[in-house]
Amino acid sequence: MLFHVAMTVKLPRDLPAEEAAGIIAREKAYAQDLQRQGKWRHIWRVAGQYANVSIFDVSDNDELHQILSGLPLFPFMEIEVTPLLRHPSAIREDDS
Numbered sequence: 711m712l713f714h715v716a717m718t719v720k721l722p723r724d725l726p727a728e729e730a731a732g733i734i735a736r737e738k739a740y741a742q743d744l745q746r747q748g749k750w751r752h753i754w755r756v757a758g759q760y761a762n763v764s765i766f767d768v769s770d771n772d773e774l775h776q777i778l779s780g781l782p783l784f785p786f787m788e789i790e791v792t793p794l795l796r797h798p799s800a801i802r803e804d805d806s
């Protein structure tokens with residue numbers, strides 16, 4: 711199942727810089743591991759914002775929830791999830 715996920719990061723202003731850097735490094739490793747597994751298909755920076763839009767390819771809602779709630783930045787994010795399905799006018803065969 712494909713999901714569009716919009717994540718906006720809101721780190722507290724008083725979070726010590728070293729702590730923030732550690733969380734961000736763990737987030738990167740976590741995200742890159744899921745990309746290698748093919749579960750996190752796309753990640754794009756939203757221009758001008760500390761935010762991304764991503765496409766996840768997971769087996770069900772439960773797996774998506776497990777992945778998102780395991781993000782090191784999860785406590786500092788607003789997340790919006792939109793389930794996706796193939797559009798009847800789509801012509802790419804390798805994209806569903």
Ligand SMILES: O=C(O)CC1=CCC(=O)O1
Binds near residue numbers: 738739761762
């Ligand atoms: O920087 C972000 O948008 C938050 C984030 C999600 C995965 C990652 O590596 O950073």
